[in-house]
Amino acid sequence: MLELVVLSGKGGTGKTSIVGSLAVLAKNKIMVDCDVDAADLHLILPHKIKLTEDFTSGSIASIIDEKCTACGICLDYCRYDAIKHEPDNHHPAGERYWINPYACEGCGVCPHFCPEKAIDFTETVSGQWFYSETPYGPLWHARLGIAQSNSGKLVSLLRQKAREQAVADKKDMIIIDGPPGIGCPVIASITGANYILIITEPSLSARHDMERLVSLAEHFKLAVGLGINRYDINETITEDIERFAREKNISVLGRIAFDPDVTRAQVAGKAIVEYPDSAAAGQVRSLWNQLQKELILIQDNKLQHRID
Numbered sequence: 186m187l188e189l190v191v192l193s194g195k196g197g198t199g200k201t202s203i204v205g206s207l208a209v210l211a212k213n214k215i216m217v218d219c220d221v222d223a224a225d226l227h228l229i230l231p232h233k234i235k236l237t238e239d240f241t242s243g244s245i246a247s248i249i250d251e252k253c254t255a256c257g258i259c260l261d262y263c264r265y266d267a268i269k270h271e272p273d274n275h276h277p278a279g280e281r282y283w284i285n286p287y288a289c290e291g292c293g294v295c296p297h298f299c300p301e302k303a304i305d306f307t308e309t310v311s312g313q314w315f316y317s318e319t320p321y322g323p324l325w326h327a328r329l330g331i332a333q334s335n336s337g338k339l340v341s342l343l344r345q346k347a348r349e350q351a352v353a354d355k356k357d358m359i360i361i362d363g364p365p366g367i368g369c370p371v372i373a374s375i376t377g378a379n380y381i382l383i384i385t386e387p388s389l390s391a392r393h394d395m396e397r398l399v400s401l402a403e404h405f406k407l408a409v410g411l412g413i414n415r416y417d418i419n420e421t422i423t424e425d426i427e428r429f430a431r432e433k434n435i436s437v438l439g440r441i442a443f444d445p446d447v448t449r450a451q452v453a454g455k456a457i458v459e460y461p462d463s464a465a466a467g468q469v470r471s472l473w474n475q476l477q478k479e480l481i482l483i484q485d486n487k488l489q490h491r492i493d
Contacts (some may be wrong), residue, residue: 194394205456232317252303337369387422439472
């Protein structure tokens with residue numbers, strides 16, 4: 186079983202659109218949307234949610250009014266400015282203390298030092314994760330709550346669920362739609378994976394973020410391939426990206442031209458390869474064909490880490 190992670194570094198390069206097409210083209214696979222802060226793969230894959238579960242991670246403090254004496258000790262110790270207070274004639278102490286749940290970092294200092302044990306500190310629901318069925322195979326995805334942390338933990342949970350199903354159902358591949366950037370959720374997405382496909386575009390910001398992803402892949406000694414989306418909007422930068430790829434011994438698996446049909450497909454909730462007459466559809470298919478050759482080499486243990 187292979188794990189393919191598709192990343193972009195920069196948002197808006199068309200990564201998820203291409204993942205949607207790979208979901209249509211690949212056989213006997215499972216899809217995972219690891220961009221838990223802003224999951225959108227389900228928007229272009231018709232799906233039915235079969236399972237919804239709460240994701241609990243971390244704790245949030247809240248003050249128990251009837252126990253609070255308004256001593257202010259919690260306010261003195263809080264380093265995140267999460268504890269507020271205001272006059273309240275209805276409170277026995279004459280003022281009321283409360284905690285902003287969006288500012289609380291769940292460090293646990295305030296309940297530890299509260300002399301009246303007036304602060305509740307319980308595990309909180311940080312989001313939900315879902316299992317869905319699509320015409321192209323199973324999809325695991327999630328939605329992290331507003332201002333919630335531990336996205337890396339949620340990503341790891343999704344990947345574990347997908348792996349368990351892949352083993353049980355004898356799937357050949359897991360296709361992971363990764364989050365942007367190079368932080369914790371990205372590291373959680375690539376750890377233990379077999380191959381990273383980076384989707385970039387010819388802009389200075391995308392080129393910069395692509396280089397950061399390549400450095401991350403180099404650190405983890407992961408094989409990398411490159412796809413250049415909308416390559417024709419600035420062919421000078423496209424050539425610069427390809428020069429960088431040659432210097433790093435990275436395969437450029439395909440170029441995809443700017444095509445208005447991609448937007449039409451997104452609006453219709455479809456993958457671009459479902460529009461066979463579009464130019465981009467043929468180019469995405471060509472990229473998939475080249476990617477399959479790389480994955481076969483990995484499966485045969487003939488493709489080693491090769492970033493120079």
